Structures are given as C-alpha cells and as structure tokens.
Amino acid sequence: MASVGEPIFLxxxxxxxxxxxGRTVDPAAHNRVLSLxxxxxxxxxxxxxxxVPTIRSLMIHYDPLVIDRTALVDAVRNIETAAADTRPxxxxxxxxCYDPTFGEDITQVADQLGMTPERVVALHSGxxxxxxxxxxxxxxxxxxxxxxxxxxxxxxxxxxPHPSGTIMIGAGMGLITTFAMPTGWWLIGRTPExxxxxxxxxxxxxxxxxxxxxxxxxxxxFHALDRRAERGEVxxxxxxxx
Amino acid sequence: xxxALKTVSAGPGVTLQDAxxxxxxxxxxxxxxxxxxxxxxxxxxxxxxxxGATAIEVSLGGIELVAEGATLPLAIVGGxxxxxxxxxxLPPAVRLALTPGARLRIRAGADGAWCYVAxxxxxxxxxxxxxxxxxxxxxxxxxxxxxxxxxxxLPVVDIxxxxxxxxxxxxxxxxxxxxxxxxxxxxxxxxxxREQIERFCRExxxxxxxxxxxxxxxxxxxxxxxxxxxxxxxxxVMGAIQVLGDGRPMxxxxxxxxxxxxxxxxxxxxxDQGRLAQMRPGSSVRFATTAIEQAVAARRAExxxxxxxxxxxxxxxxxxxxxxxxxxxxSGVTAGSGNVDAD
Numbered sequence: 001m002a003s004v005g006e007p008i009f010l011x012x013x014x015x016x017x018x019x020x021x022g023r024t025v026d027p028a029a030h031n032r033v034l035s036l037x038x039x040x041x042x043x044x045x046x047x048x049x050x051x052v053p054t055i056r057s058l059m060i061h062y063d064p065l066v067i068d069r070t071a072l073v074d075a076v077r078n079i080e081t082a083a084a085d086t087r088p089x090x091x092x093x094x095x096x097c098y099d100p101t102f103g104e105d106i107t108q109v110a111d112q113l114g115m116t117p118e119r120v121v122a123l124h125s126g127x128x129x130x131x132x133x134x135x136x137x138x139x140x141x142x143x144x145x146x147x148x149x150x151x152x153x154x155x156x157x158x159x160x161p162h163p164s165g166t167i168m169i170g171a172g173m174g175l176i177t178t179f180a181m182p183t184g185w186w187l188i189g190r191t192p193e194x195x196x197x198x199x200x201x202x203x204x205x206x207x208x209x210x211x212x213x214x215x216x217x218x219x220x221x222f223h224a225l226d227r228r229a230e231r232g233e234v235x236x237x238x239x240x241x242x
Numbered sequence: 243x244x245x246a247l248k249t250v251s252a253g254p255g256v257t258l259q260d261a262x263x264x265x266x267x268x269x270x271x272x273x274x275x276x277x278x279x280x281x282x283x284x285x286x287x288x289x290x291x292x293x294g295a296t297a298i299e300v301s302l303g304g305i306e307l308v309a310e311g312a313t314l315p316l317a318i319v320g321g322x323x324x325x326x327x328x329x330x331x332l333p334p335a336v337r338l339a340l341t342p343g344a345r346l347r348i349r350a351g352a353d354g355a356w357c358y359v360a361x362x363x364x365x366x367x368x369x370x371x372x373x374x375x376x377x378x379x380x381x382x383x384x385x386x387x388x389x390x391x392x393x394x395x396l397p398v399v400d401i402x403x404x405x406x407x408x409x410x411x412x413x414x415x416x417x418x419x420x421x422x423x424x425x426x427x428x429x430x431x432x433x434x435x436r437e438q439i440e441r442f443c444r445e446x447x448x449x450x451x452x453x454x455x456x457x458x459x460x461x462x463x464x465x466x467x468x469x470x471x472x473x474x475x476x477x478x479v480m481g482a483i484q485v486l487g488d489g490r491p492m493x494x495x496x497x498x499x500x501x502x503x504x505x506x507x508x509x510x511x512x513x514d515q516g517r518l519a520q521m522r523p524g525s526s527v528r529f530a531t532t533a534i535e536q537a538v539a540a541r542r543a544e545x546x547x548x549x550x551x552x553x554x555x556x557x558x559x560x561x562x563x564x565x566x567x568x569x570x571x572x573s574g575v576t577a578g579s580g581n582v583d584a585d
Contacts, residue, residue, distance in 0.1 A: 010429035012479045013509035014537035018429045025474055052267045052477045054501055057475030061267075064538045065545065134270035135475055135501030137380050141270075142475070179380065196269070198370065204269045 007032070007080060007238065009073050010057075014064050015049075017072055019080075025172060027144060029056045030132060031085065034209045036076070039083035045075055049090040053208045054133040055142070087241075088130060091211035094176070094191050094236045096125065096167050097222035102190030109169070109186050112152055123147045123214060124167075124188060126171070129174055129212040137181065139196025139204060143174035143212055154184040165191050176212075187216070192226035195234045200232045245312035245401055247361065249394040250345060253303015255454065258365065258384035258396075259496075260357075261294025263373035267477070267500045273374035274383065277455060277496050278516035280544060281320040282358040284413050287315035287426050288337050288552045289362035290402050296367070296374040298359040298390065302522065304349040305390070307359070309340040315362030315404045316340050317412060321354010321520050327408075335411040337554050339404035354520045362402035377497055379456070409554035415547050418517040422530035423510055425483065426537060429476070430505035433467040434485075441465065442491070442507060443529055443570035451523040455497040458518065460527070464489025467505045475503040481518075483529075495519060511537035 010018040019036060022029035037053045041058065047067030052059040062072055077173045100106060110117045129143035139144040146169060154170050162168070168175045170185030177183075178196045191214075195205050208210060218224070225235045249534075259282065262275030276299055283293035291297075298305065317337045318325055325332040325410075326347050332338065334357070340346055348357065351554035367374055367385060376384030385394055431439060442465055450459035451542065466489035478484070482494045484504045493510060496519075510518055511532060521527055 006387055011509070011534065012429050012477065012506070013426050014511055014534045014541070016477070016509075020429075020476075020478065023474060050264060050267055054476045056474050057476045059267075059479075063478070064534070065541060068475045068538070069534055098421060110363065130496055133475070134268060136270060136499050138266070138269060138271045138382070203371065208268060 007036075007076075009076075011069070012059065014069075015062060017060045017062065017069065018057050019060065019076060022056045025055055025132075025144065027130070030130070030144065031087075032080075033058050034086045034097055035083040036080050037081045037208075038086055040076070043079060045072075047072070054135070055144070079215070086209065088209055088211040089241055091128075091213060091239050091241055092206050092236050093213050093215050093239070094193050095191040095217045095221070095225055096191050096214040096215050097219060098125075098189040099219050099222075101189040101219060102163075102166065102222075105186040106188045109150075109152055109188060113149065115149070120150065120188065124169070124174075125214045125216050127213075129209045131206045131208050131212055133208055134172070137179045139176075139178035139194070141176040141195050141206060141212075143176070146172060146174045152186060155186070158182045158184050162187050163190065165193070167191055190222070192222050192229045193234070194229055197232065200234070202234065205234065206237060245314065245363070246307045246310045247298075247314060247365070247396040247398060248308050248310050249390050249392055249396075250304045250306035250308055251392050252390040252394070253301060253304055254389060255301035256305050256390045257299050257376035257378070257455075257545050258296055258367065258374050258390065259299045259376060260296040260374045262370050263375050263377070263383065266371055267284065270500055271371065271382070272380065272497060274373075274377040274499055275305055275496050276358065277426060277519035278320060278358075280355065280513075280516045280547075281520075282360070283316045283548050284411070284416065284552060285358040285360035287318035287548060288319065288411050288554065289315050289360050291360055291364075292364065293548055295360065296365040297361070299365060300348050300359060302350040302355055304347070305359070306341070306348075307346045308344065309342050310395070311342065312398075312401055313339050313341045313404055314398055315402055316346070317360045317362075317411065318348065319360070319416065320356060320357025321412060322352040323354065324349040324351040329458075332408060332557070333410045335413050335416065336557075337405070337411055338408040354511045355522045356519060361398055361405070363398045366397040366399045374420055379497060405554075406511045406556060408557045410557055411523075412553040412555060415544075418424045422528040423514045423518050424532040424537065425481075425508040425510050425529050426534060427508045427531055428506070429509075430467075431507055433473070433505035434507050435468045437577065438465050438468065439507065443531060446526045446528055447491075449521050449523050449525050449527060453523050455495055457492045457494050457498065458521075460491045465491060465507070472503055473505050475501045477527065478502045478506070479509060481512070481515045482506045483508045483510065511540065513537065513540035515585045
C-alpha cells in the first residue's frame with residue numbers, strides 16, 4: 001500500500017461518506033482512491049448506491065436505511081486494507097491543436113513563465129497525465145501530471161466562455177473541457193475529440209485513472225478530425241499499458 | 243390522436259424531473275431530480291405512479307396546461323400554489339381528471355416555491371443516460387435539455403383510470419414547520435472555528451433572490467473559513483453548505499455541480515432539503531446541527547409516509563361561488579400537525 005496513512009472518514013450528510021486520503025494533490029493519495037474505488041465496485045456492498053472518485057477522496061453515496069454508517073465504515077476499512085494497488089491500464093492519445101486560434105492564451109502563459117510559446121507546447125505535449133477526476137460539467141476531465149514548469153496562477157478575473165474541447169491549464173492541473181463556459185483558467189489549445197458525446201455508443205472516453213497524452217496537430221488536421229468526431233467517430237487513440 | 247399534455251404557457255424554470263440521473267457522477271454528470279423529493283413522490287403516488295416517475299416541476303413562474311387526445315388523470319402537490327381549471331379554484335394539493343379543452347392553470351400562491359404535476363400514465367419523452375431529469379446547465383434530459391416552453395407537447399402513454407371528479411389530497415407532511423433546517427456538520431467543518439459554527443447556527447439567514455435549482459445563496463454575516471478559502475476539489479452532495487471565498491454561504495441544491503473546491507461547513511439532511519427548497523427568495527431561515535441517527539429516523543418516517551396510501555377526499559362545488567371545497571382539506575393542507583421532520 002502507498003504510505004499516506006489511514007484514511008479519514010467524513011460525513012457529507014447522512015447518505016454520503018467521504019473517505020479522504022489526503023488534503024493536497026498527491027499521486028499517492030489518488031492511487032489509494034482508485035484502489036478503493038475498484039475494490040468497492042467489485043464487492044457490490046448492499047446499500048452502496050454510487051462511488052465518486054476525486055483527486056484525494058472517494059465519496060460513497062449510500063442508503064442509510066440499508067447500511068448504517070458504522071457498518072459501512074467497518075466494511076470500507078476491511079476492503080481498503082485488502083485492496084490491491086491499481087495502476088493505469090490504458091493510455092489515451094488525444095490530438096490537440098496549439099495554434100493561437102485556439103490556444104489564445106499561450107503567448108501570455110509563455111510570457112508569465114519566461115519561456116517561448118513553443119516551449120509551452122513542448123512541455124504540455126511531452127508530459128504524461130492521469131485523469132484525476134471529472135467535475136463541473138459532464139466530461140470536464142481534470143488532469144494530474146502537469147509539468148511544474150507550467151504552474152501558473154489563475155486569472156485575476158473570469159474570462160468569457162471558451163469553446164467546447166478547449167484544453168486549459170491552471171491550479172497546477174490540466175483540464176479538457178466539453179462545454180463552452182466562462183473560466184479562470186488559461187486556454188492553450190483545443191482538441192477535436194469529444195470527451196462526452198451522446199451521439200456515440202461510448203458516451204465517455206477516459207475513465208478516472210486512465211493515462212492521457214496530447215499529440216500536437218495543425219489547424220488543417222484539427223478541422224479534418226473535428227468533422228470525423230462530429231459524426232460520432234472516436235479520433236483519439238487508446239493503447240493498453242503493459 | 244395520441245394523448246398528450248400541452249404547455250399553453252410556462253414561466254421560467256419549469257422543468258421535467260424524475261428521480262434523477264444516477265450512476266454518472268464519476269463522469270461529472272449532475273443527478274438533477276426534484277427540489278422537493280417528498281412532494282414529487284406524493285404527487286406521483288396519488289396517481290398510482292412510482293415515487294420517482296417523470297413529473298412536471300412547476301416554479302414560481304407557473305404553467306398552463308391542456309390535455310390533448312384523452313382525459314388525463316393528474317395530481318398536483320407541492321407548495322401552496324393557486325390552482326384552477328377554467329377559472330374554478332382548486333385546492334393546492336389535488337387529484338383531478340383534465341379533459342381535453344379544459345385549461346389547468348398553476349400560479350405562485352400563498353406559500354412555497356415548487357409544485358409538481360404528476361400524471362397517471364407515463365410522460366413519454368426520450369430518456370438521456372437513463373433519466374428524464376432536466377439539467378439545463380448541461381442541456382441534458384427533459385425536452386432537449388431545456389426548461390418547458392409555450393407549445394411543448396408531452397406525449398402521455400399507459401394512461402391510468404380517472405377516479406371520478408376532483409379530490410383534495412390529504413398530505414399533512416407537506417405542511418412544513420418553521421423549525422430550523424437540520425444539518426450534519428462536515429465534511430470540512432474543521433476549516434471553521436467553533437465560534438463561526440455557533441454563529442452560523444445562531445444567525446437568521448435570508449434566502450437570496452439569486453437562488454435557483456443549483457444553489458440557495460444565504461444572505462447574512464460573512465463566515466470566512468479560518469483555515470483557508472480553498473480546498474482541493476472533492477465531491478458535493480445536494481444539501482452541502484459551501485462557503486465561498488468572501489465568507490458567503492450557499493446551499494447546493496438539485497442542479498449543483500458534482501465537485502467543488504470550497505470548504506463545506508455542513509450538509510442539510512435529506513428529509514429537510516425539500517422544506518428548505520420550498521422557502522422563497524427573501525424568506526428567513528435558521529440552521530441547527532443534528533446527528534446522523536436523527537436524520538436516518540426522519541428518512542425512515544418519510545419512507546413510511548410514502549408506503550401508505552394517500553387519502554383523497556372528493557370535492558364539491560360550493561353553491562355560492564366557483565370554489566371547489568372539501569371539509570377536511572384546509573386543515574389537511576395547512577395544519578402543522580403530523581410533521582414528520584420533528585425531532
């Protein structure tokens with residue numbers, strides 16, 4: 001087991017238990033979230049309604065008329081102790097166009113960090129990320145593994161909505177978006193891939209815990225892939241990890 | 243002609259809801275579902291439908307409906323809204339048969355912020371990820387992911403029997419008390435000092451006019467977290483009381499986002515969420531801490547209510563005016579007795 005100590009049990013009301021492995025963004029804590037998530041899903045404990053893995057905790061929604069808190073905490077302790085370590089089993093390679101048309105903040109980010117825009121692209125597309133959690137809106141995928149050199153503070157003010165598919169950085173993390181929304185993060189590119197699409201058999205692409213890499217593409221390739229993605233095709237590639 | 247409910251007019255914020263879109267929180271999908279779960283379940287039960295069947299959630303904006311193609315059995319339950327058919331007043335908790343040509347009108351009334359129109363039959367719109375619950379922020383569910391609008395046609399299938407004329411529904415559990423809204427501390431109550439938590443419970447808060455299905459903002463003093471304004475995002479449940487960076491609390495409701503990065507001082511217990519939801523902007527509200535055992539007991543009481551049959555008392559036309567009356571009705575709807583939420 002990872003050595004981040006015993007989990008802390010917190011209540012989010014009488015029908016949700018938060019199993020917290022840390023209070024910071026920490027890959028070791030996230031590993032334990034994933035291990036417990038997988039183990040809880042496998043054992044199908046009666047009364048457990050839904051599991052929500054986040055960066056540092058697992059939220060367990062439960063029916064307190066079926067399983068009470070004490071029994072749930074006991075079960076989780078046992079399951080957690082026995083849970084096998086998990087590691088990513090697949091990697092998504094997601095096309096990303098860093099052209100300033102889409103990465104409209106890339107120059108500003110580069111200026112803040114004292115590097116060239118090309119260096120920002122090289123760092124961002126050279127890193128291997130992990131899907132840490134989904135949040136905010138369907139398919140908004142928060143990524144751990146952003147290179148330290150790309151750490152920028154949030155915008156001072158919220159900017160107007162970015163297009164769907166925008167790739168952003170901020171708060172020490174990466175983000176793939178699915179809906180046009182106002183944001184305090186920085187826009188550095190755009191993917192033609194849809195992380196969430198009701199027009200496709202596979203509604204959501206990556207699972208929490210999957211590895212993510214970005215492959216730079218030019219504007220022409222973006223538009224070609226975007227047309228294919230719009231027809232419901234998956235344009236990212238997925239490989240099984242050894 | 244196939245049967246349908248047609249929207250003659252709809253104010254803002256009227257949506258289709260069901261028990262919610264469950265199982266996709268891990269992909270960022272909000273469950274949505276009713277603001278007042280007990281009221282929607284009561285309406286559905288009154289027409290023989292499952293507690294979480296698809297129903298119309300009516301906001302303070304109100305709605306006017308007509309039946310097309312068949313007479314439709316309906317139940318209306320929720321806040322004390324003004325309900326009428328072709329100008330004839332009905333009680334706010336009522337079961338009726340809506341005949342084609344008759345116009346059902348529901349308007350904000352004396353009290354309450356939401357009411358539900360349940361159908362004896364099934365509102366047949368295509369489910370999205372297994373649910374008809376509307377979440378307008380992500381454009382999922384209901385009719386094209388949006389609020390109902392004038393001219394919308396809701397097909398109704400599997401129509402159940404219409405049991406006689408209009409009947410008042412006896413649902414004393416929907417006469418909500420003015421007791422403080424009960425909450426369980428956490429998950430981030432340790433971000434607040436003891437004095438701040440005591441103050442939160444002592445204050446009388448005002449529900450802001452900015453409130454909607456996503457969140458009820460609370461106006462009052464600032465309760466800035468003592469231990470920092472930001473946390474690493476974690477899961478959010480309905481009822482979570484999140485305190486923003488400026489020290490202003492908000493209660494996250496049915497359309498909340500699934501994760502958030504502000505500390506949550508406490509969580510409103512499930513059985514009190516509907517009572518809070520029915521408070522209108524401008525209402526004052528107080529909060530009190532409770533224990534999980536109390537919350538679970540209140541849930542159990544709620545379950546027992548929904549397991550029992552709902553009493554319906556036929557209405558008679560009052561000879562002197564257009565009001566349909568029934569002797570037990572007023573006490574049934576407005577009396578404070580039999581409140582299941584009491585400790």
